Amino acid sequence: MPRPNSFRASASSCSVGRVDFEEAASALYAASAADFIATRNELAKQLKADGDQLGSTRLKALRKPTVAGWLANLVARERPDDIDDLLALGDEFREATADLDGERLRELTPKRHKLIDKLSKSAIGLAEREGQKVSADVAQKLRETLDAALVDPSAGEAVREGRLSSALRHVGFGVVDESGEPSNITPITDERRQRAQARRAKAGESEKAAADKAAEKESAAEKAKREKAEREQVEREAAEKAEAKQELDDAIAAAEAADATVEDLDSQLSDARDALAEAQEAVHRIGEELDEARKAARAAQKESREARKRYNRL
Template identity: 40%
Template sequence: MPAHEPTDLDAAVDALYTRPLDEFIAARDAVVRQTADDGDRVGAERIKRLPKPSVAAWVVNHVARDHPDEIAALADLGDELRAATADRDRGRIRALDHLRRERTEGLVRTVREAGEVGGRPVSAAVLDRLTETLTAAVMDPDAAAAVRAGRLSRALQHVGFGIVDEQGEEADLVALHPAGRESGEADAEADESASGGKAKTAAGKPEKGAGRRERPERRPDGDEPDSAAAELAEAERAVDETSAQVDRLEARRDDVRDRLRTADETIERGRNEVERLDRELERLTAERDTVRQALDEAREAADEARADLSAVEDELDDAVERSAEARRRRREARGR
């Protein structure tokens, strides 16, 4: 008997999908080791196969946990819409579809205005994936259950024939056995999933299209063939590696978009400043020309005044000399 309580798989999975995205792989591997130490081989295998969520799916999972009432309302709206469709009530269908768009756009707008989810900036592309996933939750009850569970590995899309993930592939909705099931039934179901049986949605229903997956042959001892296990392990590694690469590239893309937006804003501010300075330069140039013309006129006036002053001074000198001569003659006349 282990010295501690066995790992609660449902709680462990929920905890995985609430962690920061970059910590998912390390945290998942830690849960796998702990579950294996508890003696739950099947549970450890199922945890090991959980794929790292895409950025969009991680955002959807957090939105589902942060806004459970809005998500529940969308799911209920989907039930009403399907009932109206069954009744062929066109007026009700139109009204509900309008309400669907209104509620979906309202929740997406809330996320957009916040600018981040769980401390992670949200790009326009991720907001588009969020809109598509919320729409899928309205249109399909299994998708609604998966979104409400908050365990998506890929964002969802509703297309004419059902639900696909954000890459256009058949949706793979992540879930473990629901809590509270008898352990024997749960282990049997988990073993079926681990050996390639039908996948389950978060509501415990068979995933659409999952029945098309083929089971590998099993040996009498119940183990998978070595080649199949190796192929599965290689496929799991490829999924993790490509998912990590997608995350890195999405992060780089978002960073480049931020840089481009910053550069565009700087260009716009620079263009506005140049236009302002051009207007100011035009005004100052006109003012300079006006002042320069006034200066030229003042210089001409100064030259004229200087010439007039010289002429007046010459006349004054002559007048002074004549006045002195007149005084001299008067003195001489008085002395006779």
């Protein structure tokens, strides 16, 4: 079953100031099934304390919803726009039926199935969120209730009010409850309809205010996030600029050191080239002197041989 305390806050909210029957009934059917009796007693007691004895008596007469009824009420509260679409589609069906417009009815039928499928799937998800498992039988009863809301205007208004005590089913002559008995749905009076519309409008205003506040909060958060990102970007750019400046300084120093090295090596190379030229000149000169010495040695050797010959002839 649903979480026992999931909607206790709804009844508690009615205890602030005076509460009328309509508000009390809405809070009662918003309570979990496990809390239904306790919530009904609490709200009836409050109505009586506020001087509304009739409202207290009427509230005590309200029946605890079946699981299917509770599920239909949950969908009505959580998916009001989809319920409005369902009832609007019902209006189109009735107009097409009154006009005997078969082509229009064939166009609307797939929409009917699609919307009921959508609401049924949403209901299962919502029920699981509340801790309630949905059996195949309950799911079928919910579909029948939604279909009855589409077909019958009074059933549609009852579903939208979210105060069903039983699932509904449309049969040829009207709407019946889960036991097969004619439903006790009565057409909603103009006054009740106006009050219901006023409550929905007030709820819509509250939701809009909450959404605006959340958007404002989100906007402030986004602004802070953007400003932080901008600061971080500036800091990153400054760090990158400082790093680039350091790299430039290092590169300049390295280039200057390289230039000095090149200049020194160029000087050494020039000195080496001068020394090489002098050495080459000395080599050439010594070579020439060596050639002259060799010639003189050969001449002396020749003269020595001639002198030896002359000596031997004596």
